[in-house]
Each structure stands twice: as C-alpha cells, then as structure tokens.
Amino acid sequence: MSVLELRSISKVFGRGAAEVQALRDISMSVPAGMMVAVMGPSGSGKSSLLTIAGTLEEPTSGAVLINGQDVERMSNGAKAQVRRRTIGYVFQDFNLLPGLTAAENVSLPLELDGMSARRAHLAGLKALEDLGLGDQARRFPDQLSGGERQRVAIARAVVGDRSLLLADEPSGALDSTNGEAVMRLIHTYCKRGTAAVVVTHDAQLASWADRVVFLRDGRIVDQTMPPAGPETLLEQSS
Amino acid sequence: MSVRHALLALLSEGPKYGLQLREEFEARTGEVWPLNVGQVYTTLQRLERDGLVETAGAAGAGGAGDDRVPAEHDALGTVPGAPQKAFRITPAGSAELDQWLRVPPDLSSPPRDELVMKVLVAITVPGTDVHEIIQAHRTYLVQLMQEWTRLKEDEDGSDLAFSLVVDAELFRLDSVVRWLDAADGRLRRAKAEGWAPARTAQATMPALARRRRIGARQQ
Numbered sequence: 001m002s003v004l005e006l007r008s009i010s011k012v013f014g015r016g017a018a019e020v021q022a023l024r025d026i027s028m029s030v031p032a033g034m035m036v037a038v039m040g041p042s043g044s045g046k047s048s049l050l051t052i053a054g055t056l057e058e059p060t061s062g063a064v065l066i067n068g069q070d071v072e073r074m075s076n077g078a079k080a081q082v083r084r085r086t087i088g089y090v091f092q093d094f095n096l097l098p099g100l101t102a103a104e105n106v107s108l109p110l111e112l113d114g115m116s117a118r119r120a121h122l123a124g125l126k127a128l129e130d131l132g133l134g135d136q137a138r139r140f141p142d143q144l145s146g147g148e149r150q151r152v153a154i155a156r157a158v159v160g161d162r163s164l165l166l167a168d169e170p171s172g173a174l175d176s177t178n179g180e181a182v183m184r185l186i187h188t189y190c191k192r193g194t195a196a197v198v199v200t201h202d203a204q205l206a207s208w209a210d211r212v213v214f215l216r217d218g219r220i221v222d223q224t225m226p227p228a229g230p231e232t233l234l235e236q237s238s
Numbered sequence: 239m240s241v242r243h244a245l246l247a248l249l250s251e252g253p254k255y256g257l258q259l260r261e262e263f264e265a266r267t268g269e270v271w272p273l274n275v276g277q278v279y280t281t282l283q284r285l286e287r288d289g290l291v292e293t294a295g296a297a298g299a300g301g302a303g304d305d306r307v308p309a310e311h312d313a314l315g316t317v318p319g320a321p322q323k324a325f326r327i328t329p330a331g332s333a334e335l336d337q338w339l340r341v342p343p344d345l346s347s348p349p350r351d352e353l354v355m356k357v358l359v360a361i362t363v364p365g366t367d368v369h370e371i372i373q374a375h376r377t378y379l380v381q382l383m384q385e386w387t388r389l390k391e392d393e394d395g396s397d398l399a400f401s402l403v404v405d406a407e408l409f410r411l412d413s414v415v416r417w418l419d420a421a422d423g424r425l426r427r428a429k430a431e432g433w434a435p436a437r438t439a440q441a442t443m444p445a446l447a448r449r450r451r452i453g454a455r456q457q
Contacts (some may be wrong), residue, residue: 039380041419041422041423057310101413184391187391201419202412203379203380203383203412203415203416204383204387204408204409204412206380206383206393207380207383207384207386207387207408208384208387209384210384212380212381212384214373214376214377214379214423216373221373222373222374222377223377224377224380224381224384225381
C-alpha cells in the first residue's frame with residue numbers, strides 16, 4: 001500500500017475567462033521508503049500538487065489517499081489528525097515560530113496532538129540530536145544559521161514517526177552545501193521508511209530522489225526510471 | 239584530459255615504474271578514468287623522447303610488489319620478465335608541468351555541441367515537437383545525475399579525488415539541464431510571439447563577422 005496516492009487529480013482556479021487549470025489528471029503513488037522529486041518551471045503546478053497531497057487544499061476532481069484512506073471521506077477531525085500525525089511539512093522559508101526555541105518548535109506539533117509537555121520535549125530533543133542539533137536546542141530561530149533552521153524544520157516535520165514528508169523547495173533559501181545536506185537528510189529518512197515528495201526546480205537537488213517527476217502546465221510529462229545500481233555508471237564510462 | 243601531464247605530476251613526487259604510474263593515476267582521479275598500461279608506456283616513451291622524463295635505472299624507486307614486465311606487454315618493446323624501468327622527471331619536465339597547470343584550457347570558443355545541434359535542428363524539422371525532444375534529453379540527464387548522486391551518497395567523502403570528480407560531473411550535467419530549461423522557455427515565448435523557422439532574421443554582415451570570429455577562434 002502506498003503512503004500517498006493521487007488518483008486523476010485536477011485543480012481549477014477561477015471561473016470563465018479567468019479560469020486557470022493548475023493540475024490536469026495527475027496520478028502518482030509514493031510507497032514507504034521512496035523519495036520523489038517534482039521538477040518543473042514556475043507555474044507548472046508543483047506547489048498546488050504539494051498542497052493537495054498535504055490535504056491543505058482540495059482537488060477539483062480526483063482522489064487523494066493517505067495510507068489507503070480517501071481524504072475526501074474523512075471527517076474534519078480525522079483530516080486534522082492526519083495532518084498532525086502522518087504528514088510532515090517543510091517549507092522554503094522554514095516557517096519556524098520566532099518566539100519559541102528550536103526544541104519548542106520541534107515539540108509543538110506533538111503537544112498540539114495531545115502529548116504531555118514533558119514527553120513532547122524529550123521527543124523533540126531526540127529529533128534534534130538525531131540531526132546533530134542537540135547543542136542548539138535552547139536557541140531561538142534568529143540565533144541559528146539558515147542551514148540549522150532548515151534542519152530544525154525537518155526535525156519538526158519528522159518528529160513522532162510521521163510517514164509522509166512533503167517539502168516545497170526546502171533548499172531554496174540555502175547555499176549549495178546546506179541545500180545538499182538537507183536533501184541527503186530527507187533521503188536518509190526515506191531509507192528508514194518515510195515516503196517523501198520534494199518540489200524543486202534544481203536538478204542537482206532533485207537528483208537525490210529515487211524518482212524524478214517532470215511537471216509542465218499541470219501535467220506529468222515524464223519521469224525518471226527507478227535508480228539503477230551504482231555500478232552502471234562506471235561500467236558505461238570504461 | 240592530459241595523461242601526459244598527469245604522469246609528469248606523479249613523477250614530480252619521485253621516480254616511478256609504469257605499472258605504479260597507472261595505479262596511482264587511477265587512484266588519484268577517483269578511479270573514474272581507467273587507463274591502460276599500454277597508454278602509460280607510449281606516453282612515457284614520448285615524454286622521454288621530448289626530454290621531459292628520463293630513465294632512472296631498474297632500481298631506486300622503491301616500488302614494492304611486482305616490478306617485472308607482464309607478458310602481455312612485450313609488444314611495447316620491453317622484455318617479459320625483465321626488470322621494469324623506473325622513470326624520473328627532468329628539470330624541463332618540471333617546467334612543462336608548472337606551465338601546464340597555469341595555462342587555462344581553451345574554453346574561449348563554443349564547442350560544436352551535439353545537444354545544441356539537436357535542439358537547433360528540432361525547431362526546423364516539420365512535425366517535430368521540440369519541447370518533447372528537450373524533455374527526453376532532460377529526463378536522461380537527470381537520470382545520469384541521480385546515478386552520480388547515488389555514488390556520492392554511498393561515499394562518505396573520504397576519497398577527496400572522487401568527490402571532486404563527482405562534483406564536476408554533476409555541475410556539468412546540471413548546466414546542460416539548465417540550458418535545456420532556458421531553451422524550453424525561450425522557444426515557448428518565441429512561439430507565443432509568432433516565431434516561425436522561415437522568418438528567422440539574418441544577422442547583419444558586421445554582426446556575422448563578429449560571431450564567426452568567436453566561433454572560429456579554435457580552428
């Protein structure tokens with residue numbers, strides 16, 4: 001069973017002459033452990049795809065299934081729970097709350113989900129330590145570098161064993177070294193079983209994914225084949 | 239890539255045998271460019287002819303392991319089973335190496351790039367969707383980049399030469415993908431503005447002369 005499945009998703013904004021078809025008949029499925037990158041120019045529908053996959057927006061037609069459950073058939077309460085427990089979001093501008101420390105930012109979604117403050121704090125600290133940010137736990141976002149902020153945002157997105165990670169240009173505000181570190185991290189989580197969809201226009205960053213899907217005018221126009229073994233490249237060049 | 243200068247660089251560390259040079263060349267370039275031993279010996283012969291290296295006798299290099307010439311290399315004029323010759327760099331060789339490191343490779347004129355040619359041809363062939371052609375190449379390039387990235391991911395960064403080679407390859411492929419993206423966008427805008435192959439404007443004579451001068455610099 002796929003963690004995320006999109007079935008013939010279309011999305012139309014506006015009506016009549018102002019109508020814009022943002023997505024047309026998009027189908028894709030992301031199993032546990034797979035990192036998918038979505039590449040395309042601005043206006044190709046990448047961000048709409050991600051907000052619909054993340055249940056933050058409803059498609060005009062088609063179905064979104066998260067762990068086999070049709071989102072449209074869920075109650076609002078159940079949808080909210082999926083957003084808190086199953087899906088982790090990472091944004092280009094990190095979206096950390098400036099008044100909270102790194103640890104508080106990471107533990108907040110767990111507390112909102114009903115976990116005790118103490119347990120949430122410990123889980124938050126562990127998530128930060130996993131990312132090499134144990135020393136920065138008490139710092140506020142403005143005391144962290146861009147790369148550290150994005151790692152805190154990733155810790156917040158994966159804390160509590162969420163199964164689906166959705167990232168919109170997660171390296172967009174970072175230099176190439178930090179951008180690469182963020183993609184390496186997301187791929188590491190995928191190898192441990194998380195499913196991820198990462199939107200990017202950068203081919204070097206997209207190449208961290210197991211599959212790259214190309215979007216153009218709201219349609220999937222092509223995608224890369226599943227990764228070949230590491231040996232093939234060197235055999236070709238010899 | 240200059241095997242000649244790579245061998246001079248290895249010899250600048252001290253006298254070495256042919257087989258040793260091949261092994262070290264491959265190790266120092268991240269094992270990405272294989273080199274056959276015949277190529278090593280012919281290059282050494284030319285370097286010797288040009289006075290850039292000289293034989294250092296059968297000893298002195300301290301080369302461990304098999305210093306004997308393998309049987310399959312007797313075509314090179316060496317005697318199988320005989321002790322291998324060690325080579326050492328001459329002062330002229332050192333000067334040549336230093337000069338080579340400083341002189342930039344000739345990137346001044348555009349290479350006749352096959353992918354650029356394919357896109358240029360695709361816009362003129364009737365019934366061909368240039369965007370589809372561009373996408374096919376984009377997919378292939380990103381797939382190649384995925385393979386290099388997997389190699390990079392599996393490597394912890396301790397092989398510095400390999401990491402440098404992988405970075406170079408990823409940046410090179412990335413620049414081609416970016417060019418395809420830019421070409422895709424430029425062609426869409428041109429089509430929206432009513433561009434047709436038959437209406438391509440001719441460059442003025444002085445402009446044409448300038449363009450050809452840049453393109454011809456290499457020839």
